[in-house]
Amino acid sequence: MDFVATTLFLMLLCSNMFCNCKGISEPTCIGTERSALLRFKQDLKHSSNMLADWTPGNQDCCKWVGVFCDTATGHVTELHLGSSNDTIASAGAHGSSRRLNLKLGGELNPALQDLKSLSYLDLSNNDFNQTQIPHWFWNFTSNLQYLNISWNRFQGKVPDFLTNYHASLVLDLSFNNFTGSLPRISSNVTALDLSNNGFSGSMSQFLCHKKHMMKLEVLSLGANLLSGQIPDCWEKWGSLVAIELCDNNLSGKIPGSMEALTSLQSLHLRNNNLVGEIPGSLSNCTELLTLDLSANHLSGQIPPWMGQRLSKLIIISLGSNMFHGRIPSQICGLTSLQILDLSHNNLSANIPSCINNLTAMITRNESNGRISYKTSKGCFFDNIALTMKGVVFDYSSTLKLIRLVDLSDNNLSGEIPEEMTGLIGLLSLNLSRNHLVGKIPGNIGAMNTLECVDLSENRLSGEIPESMSRLTFLSYLNLSYNNLSGKIPSGTQLQSFSSSSFVGNSLYGPPLTNASTGSKAAAPISDNVGENVVAGTKVNWFVICLECGFWFGFVCVAFPLLFTDKWDSCVFSIRSLIF
Numbered sequence: 414m415d416f417v418a419t420t421l422f423l424m425l426l427c428s429n430m431f432c433n434c435k436g437i438s439e440p441t442c443i444g445t446e447r448s449a450l451l452r453f454k455q456d457l458k459h460s461s462n463m464l465a466d467w468t469p470g471n472q473d474c475c476k477w478v479g480v481f482c483d484t485a486t487g488h489v490t491e492l493h494l495g496s497s498n499d500t501i502a503s504a505g506a507h508g509s510s511r512r513l514n515l516k517l518g519g520e521l522n523p524a525l526q527d528l529k530s531l532s533y534l535d536l537s538n539n540d541f542n543q544t545q546i547p548h549w550f551w552n553f554t555s556n557l558q559y560l561n562i563s564w565n566r567f568q569g570k571v572p573d574f575l576t577n578y579h580a581s582l583v584l585d586l587s588f589n590n591f592t593g594s595l596p597r598i599s600s601n602v603t604a605l606d607l608s609n610n611g612f613s614g615s616m617s618q619f620l621c622h623k624k625h626m627m628k629l630e631v632l633s634l635g636a637n638l639l640s641g642q643i644p645d646c647w648e649k650w651g652s653l654v655a656i657e658l659c660d661n662n663l664s665g666k667i668p669g670s671m672e673a674l675t676s677l678q679s680l681h682l683r684n685n686n687l688v689g690e691i692p693g694s695l696s697n698c699t700e701l702l703t704l705d706l707s708a709n710h711l712s713g714q715i716p717p718w719m720g721q722r723l724s725k726l727i728i729i730s731l732g733s734n735m736f737h738g739r740i741p742s743q744i745c746g747l748t749s750l751q752i753l754d755l756s757h758n759n760l761s762a763n764i765p766s767c768i769n770n771l772t773a774m775i776t777r778n779e780s781n782g783r784i785s786y787k788t789s790k791g792c793f794f795d796n797i798a799l800t801m802k803g804v805v806f807d808y809s810s811t812l813k814l815i816r817l818v819d820l821s822d823n824n825l826s827g828e829i830p831e832e833m834t835g836l837i838g839l840l841s842l843n844l845s846r847n848h849l850v851g852k853i854p855g856n857i858g859a860m861n862t863l864e865c866v867d868l869s870e871n872r873l874s875g876e877i878p879e880s881m882s883r884l885t886f887l888s889y890l891n892l893s894y895n896n897l898s899g900k901i902p903s904g905t906q907l908q909s910f911s912s913s914s915f916v917g918n919s920l921y922g923p924p925l926t927n928a929s930t931g932s933k934a935a936a937p938i939s940d941n942v943g944e945n946v947v948a949g950t951k952v953n954w955f956v957i958c959l960e961c962g963f964w965f966g967f968v969c970v971a972f973p974l975l976f977t978d979k980w981d982s983c984v985f986s987i988r989s990l991i992f
């Protein structure tokens with residue numbers, strides 16, 4: 414509930430800020446720019462509702478909804494015409510956020526070009542006619558400092574962004590239907606999001622043959638149709654903080670020149686056709702917090718240097734590849750690690766008993782929220798696809814809370830180390846489909862934040878420890894198809910799970926009925942989730958967050974806590990636990 418209070422407080426703060434600034438200077442609108450705005454409005458649909466105060470009679474266009482002027486010159490500098498899906502944000506539309514809550518449509522009128530001082534243009538989340546964007550528009554916008562036309566239905570090719578008078582440019586063209594090859598960009602573009610479009614072909618035109626050092630910090634090309642190898646041309650891209658190339662058809666190896674990316678904090682290559690080993694060159698990317706290489710065809714061993722050189726890692730996701738060998742004990746040195754997903758590989762030998770050195774999984778961080786990374790333009794939020802309860806979801810807005818170990822579907826053997834029960838902050842533990850033997854650690858009840866436990870399809874024996882009934886937040890349990898025996902601890906919440914959580918053992922007692930002690934149950938239906946990495950929900954991966962400040966007038970537009978993802982019930986209860 415504190416968050417709501419904080420939100421309201423911030424909104425109040427923000428709206429005051431706007432009032433003050435707008436009140437003090439009273440810029441007057443420039444006549445030619447007013448008429449340009451009116452002509453621009455003429456070609457828009459639904460503008461009579463949304464832009465009701467954009468009228469010839471209303472002289473000062475600097476006070477129109479969505480319009481911001483330079484306080485000294487009166488020139489229009491910013492147009493905030495993105496629509497919002499957030500009811501709370503649009504409720505504050507008059508004072509603070511000034512976001513529209515109905516979608517604009519129609520066509521782009523060239524009158525926009527008369528706004529010579531425009532540096533910020535947000536037309537996101539509207540519903541423009543799917544025809545090609547006129548050439549004048551690209552020519553004009555490549556000199557802005559901020560362009561956001563994401564979440565529309567624009568289509569056609571995107572020309573190169575090579576002219577740019579400004580020292581920086583943030584470009585968000587994501588969630589449209591753009592096609593053709595990737596546009597080349599000038600060295601001054603600092604953030605580029607082309608994700609969720611139909612861009613195709615290779616990345617080499619885009620990436621290679623650069624003469625100057627590029628300033629790009631955020632590169633998001635995920636969910637397109639890119640193919641060919643990831644070019645070995647990263648030498649000039651040392652400013653990159655985040656790279657997102659998920660859900661394409663990229664092949665070949667992870668290139669060695671990525672060693673130049675010494676500022677890189679987030680690398681997502683999920684769901685491509687990459688082969689080969691994790692190259693030693695990545696050991697130079699010592700700032701990495703997130704490494705997501707899942708759902709490729711990578712092979713070889715998990716390199717021990719990962720635990721030593723990449724000491725800041727918070728998230729490791731190597732699932733659904735062909736890694737073999739043992740889990741290196743050096744991994745235990747990653748004291749910030751919260752998410753370790755090595756599922757669907759061919760890892761063998763024991764689970765390292767030093768696993769309780771992963772101290773971030775011991776503490777519970779009460780600060781709800783996203784994992785964010787700083788760039789010169791603000792920060793952006795990370796998200797990642799994780800499997801819980803056999804369902805793959807994109808996690809973003811509660812990522813900071815999640816502590817997860819998923820080693821399922823490997824070839825691990827030996828016992829579950831007793832030390833594992835030291836990870837008392839863990840929310841989800843999945844060791845299913847391995848060759849684990851021995852007992853369930855007697856102290857498992859100490860891991861009292863656990864919500865999901867899957868130990869199914871191993872060779873675990875002995876009784877279910879009494880302490881397991883102390884896992885009061887448990888909402889998903891699967892112990893099926895082991896060699897467990899004895900009575901299921903009774904009079905506990907373990908009875909609230911269905912019998913399918915226990916079948917395939919020699920257990921008895923409720924919830925197993927006399928008729929179905931489960932020992933002779935049919936073979937389990939393998940769910941093969943790992944190969945179909947499907948994003949449960951589409952979330953904007955790259956959202957510049959307000960804490961860091963960015964543009965004047967932009968600061969209050971989006972508040973991260975207003976975003977909601979769809980939740981698995983498992984994670985949903987995490988939130989209720991915190992509030």
Ligand SMILES: *[C@@H]1O[C@H](CO)[C@@H](O)[C@H](O)[C@H]1NC(C)=O
Pocket residue numbers: 498538564
């Ligand atoms: C807003 O909601 C509409 C309708 O549900 C949806 O089509 C659109 O993608 C949403 N936009 C964003 C940015 O979530």
Ligand SMILES: *[C@@H]1O[C@H](CO)[C@@H](O)[C@H](O)[C@H]1NC(C)=O
Pocket residue numbers: 519542543544
């Ligand atoms: C889109 O524009 C074309 C011509 O530019 C027009 O024929 C068509 O009716 C428009 N579609 C919508 C949905 O406005």
Ligand SMILES: *[C@@H]1O[C@H](CO)[C@@H](O)[C@H](O)[C@H]1NC(C)=O
Pocket residue numbers: 548549552
């Ligand atoms: C694009 O801008 C350049 C210079 O800014 C100009 O020479 C050119 O004619 C413009 N092209 C179009 C199609 O407007």
Ligand SMILES: *[C@@H]1O[C@H](CO)[C@@H](O)[C@H](O)[C@H]1NC(C)=O
Pocket residue numbers: 575576577578579580581599600601
């Ligand atoms: C980049 O920005 C600098 C400083 O504003 C400017 O001098 C330079 O021309 C720009 N470069 C390009 C390629 O646009």
Ligand SMILES: *[C@@H]1O[C@H](CO)[C@@H](O)[C@H](O)[C@H]1NC(C)=O
Pocket residue numbers: 566568590
């Ligand atoms: C995107 O464009 C392609 C080809 O023009 C078309 O088949 C497809 O339906 C479009 N998708 C959307 C979501 O409009």
Ligand SMILES: *[C@@H]1O[C@H](CO)[C@@H](O)[C@H](O)[C@H]1NC(C)=O
Pocket residue numbers: 640641662664686
């Ligand atoms: C992906 O690339 C491979 C070659 O690397 C090609 O055989 C395959 O058809 C491509 N798949 C798609 C969906 O484009």
Ligand SMILES: *[C@@H]1O[C@H](CO)[C@@H](O)[C@H](O)[C@H]1NC(C)=O
Pocket residue numbers: 672673675697
């Ligand atoms: C990568 O690290 C090695 C060893 O620390 C160092 O010698 C090399 O110069 C680094 N490469 C780059 C491009 O920083």
Ligand SMILES: *[C@@H]1O[C@H](CO)[C@@H](O)[C@H](O)[C@H]1NC(C)=O
Pocket residue numbers: 742743745746767770
């Ligand atoms: C685990 O932590 C202990 C105590 O901090 C330390 O002595 C040991 O070397 C660590 N083991 C690994 C593999 O990091």
Ligand SMILES: *[C@@H]1O[C@H](CO)[C@@H](O)[C@H](O)[C@H]1NC(C)=O
Pocket residue numbers: 735737738759761
């Ligand atoms: C798994 O790894 C072992 C060696 O550890 C190897 O013999 C076996 O062929 C691998 N299996 C698969 C399916 O890759």
Ligand SMILES: *[C@@H]1O[C@H](CO)[C@@H](O)[C@H](O)[C@H]1NC(C)=O
Pocket residue numbers: 776777778779780
């Ligand atoms: C919780 O997270 C915040 C922000 O990421 C960090 O500053 C703090 O040290 C963390 N606390 C613990 C106990 O890990």
Ligand SMILES: *[C@@H]1O[C@H](CO)[C@@H](O)[C@H](O)[C@H]1NC(C)=O
Pocket residue numbers: 759761762824
């Ligand atoms: C599991 O590992 C053993 C050696 O530890 C190996 O002989 C066996 O082939 C592996 N099984 C699979 C399915 O890879």
Ligand SMILES: *[C@@H]1O[C@H](CO)[C@@H](O)[C@H](O)[C@H]1NC(C)=O
Pocket residue numbers: 495496537538561562563564583584585953955956957
């Ligand atoms: C662009 O607009 C969308 C939808 O309004 C928003 O989610 C996204 O964060 C914006 N992009 C940037 C870079 O600010």
